[in-house]
Amino acid sequence: MQQxxxxxxxxxxxxxxxxxxxxxxxxxxxxxxxxxxxxxxMLAVEEAFDVEFPDNLLNRKSFQNIAAITDAVGSLVGDREAVA
Amino acid sequence: MDMQSSLLDRLFDAGLLIDTGVEGLYGRGGAFEDVIARFERMIDAYGGGDGAEAMRFPPGMNRAHFETSGYMKSFPQLAGTVHSFCGGDLDHMSLLQCMEVGSDWTQEQKATDIVLTPAACYPLYPTIARRGPLPAGGGLYDLQSYCFRHEPSNDPARQQLFRMREYVCMGTQEHVTNFRQSWMDRGLEMMDKVGLDVAIDVANDPFFGRAGRMLANNQRDQNLKFELLIPVTSAAKPTACMSFNYHQDAFGAKWGLTLEDGSVAHTACVGFGLERIALALFSRHGMEIAEWPQAVREALGYPG
Structure with missing residues (x-):
């Protein structure tokens, strides 16, 4: 994911x-x-991982560093799998 | 009838605004213009001593400068481009034919080098950048222009062509943020003098799409833009009549605005929505200026 x-x-x-x-x-x-x-x-990450950033993650902090982006994507992918 | 259209109807009935058949595109009556002229003189009384360089641009700007500005990244839905007929005799005939039968005659119109100005300060940045580094102490500029935003509405406070008076400050971070703060203080005092209830809040610009939600959140989180809100058509949802915008060094970097020592300039602007302020006055004090409170009339320089 990080790559x-x-x-x-x-x-x-x-x-x-x-x-x-x-x-x-x-x-x-x-x-x-x-x-x-x-x-x-943000838009490219959404497309690559088939996720959608919710409003509360659409901010500077979510993209402050690579670890933060990875965390955000990880949680969104996790949510999706939990729902599925 | 909703409050927005009822205020609009009262403004039409009083001859203050003039219906053109297009929402958000209005003529102005003499009394309405007089209020704006008087309020601008009040702005001059507050800002005139600061030594700003006055410039007036027409309501169209160089399309290349508009493209550089990045406006289309944030507000593509609001922009207005100027297109013209550029064809020959045959094209002219088919254009007239289209008009005759009521089909779309605008399809062959070509973009010109002019885009309608979205904010009064947009033509300023490339103009100042062309001069080279800013003088010691930075720069201060006074602008006013009709501006265009494509957002048809029956809310008289959301017009498609309206005037914006602006002061723009360029310099160090401390210099331009002090400028912004001083105009927030002045704005509150001015509105108090003309009897308007105000609140200052972080801005809520209509950035486009999901990308725009992120830009809007960033703008809020960083306290980059504040608005002075005044009830016009609704007390619950007051209208932004002034804005106080700190661009950090974004415009400085984009346009190559530098300070005397070669570092990138920070910029800030304060804008007055002139029609909105006039509308707030008519909405608050009534359609008859002669009946406005004496203190308000005095502040605006109306006789006795």
Whole structure:
């Protein structure tokens, strides 16, 4: 899952440095993730994992770092599987 | 009858607004314009001493600048582009034929280099960037323009073509956030003088789609934009009549606005929705200006 998220960040994040040089907990906004790029990342993550971010996760904090995105996706995938 | 259309009907009946047959597109009567002119003089009285450079742009902007602004990322549903007929004789004949039979004659219209201005300050940023680095102490600008937003509605406070008066400040973070705070204080004082009940709250912009929900949440979470709300058509859902917007260094980076030392400028703007303020006054004090409270009339400079 994390590799997919890193690939999405490479494609849509517009980051100032290669994603493989960014630690899981490093601040993505400090690394150049703009507000709009975070939206593009969100939409790409939704498509890749077939999930939909609920309103309470549609915020800067969910995309603060790679670990946070992984957690959010993990919980959404978990919810989906629990429902199914 | 709902309150929105009843206020609109009263404004039409009093000759303050003039129906054009399109929702949100109105003519203005003399008395309505006079209120706006007087309120603008009040704005001048508060802001005139700050030394802002005044600029007035027409209500259309350079399409290339509009594209750079990123407006379409957030509000594609509100934008208005100017299209024109660019064909030859034969195209002209088929256009007239289309009009004759009532089919869609606009399909062959081509985009021009002009887009309707969505906010008064949009033409400013590229203009200032062209001048090079900002002078020491930053920049302060005074703008007013008709603006277009495509949102037809029978709420007279949600017009498609309306005027926005703005001050825009460029400089360091501290400089521009102090500017924003001083206008929040001034705004409260001004509205108190003209007898309007106000509240200040974080803004709720109509960003488009699911992506927009995230942009809206971010804007709120970061306290980037505040609005001064005044009851116009509803006390429960008051209308944003002023906005106080801190762009961080987003516009500075986008347009290449730099300070004297080469660092990226922060920017902030304060906007007055002139029609909305006039509507709030008519809604609160009545359609007859002669009957408005004496203190309000004095604040706006009406004789005796």
């Amino acid at each position: 997919t998220i890193r690939d999405i960040l490479t494609k849509h994040g517009g980051l100032a440095m290669p994603v493989d040089q960014i630690a899981d907990t490093a601040d993505l906004y400090a690394a150049g993730l703009s507000s709009f790029a975070s939206v593009q990342v």
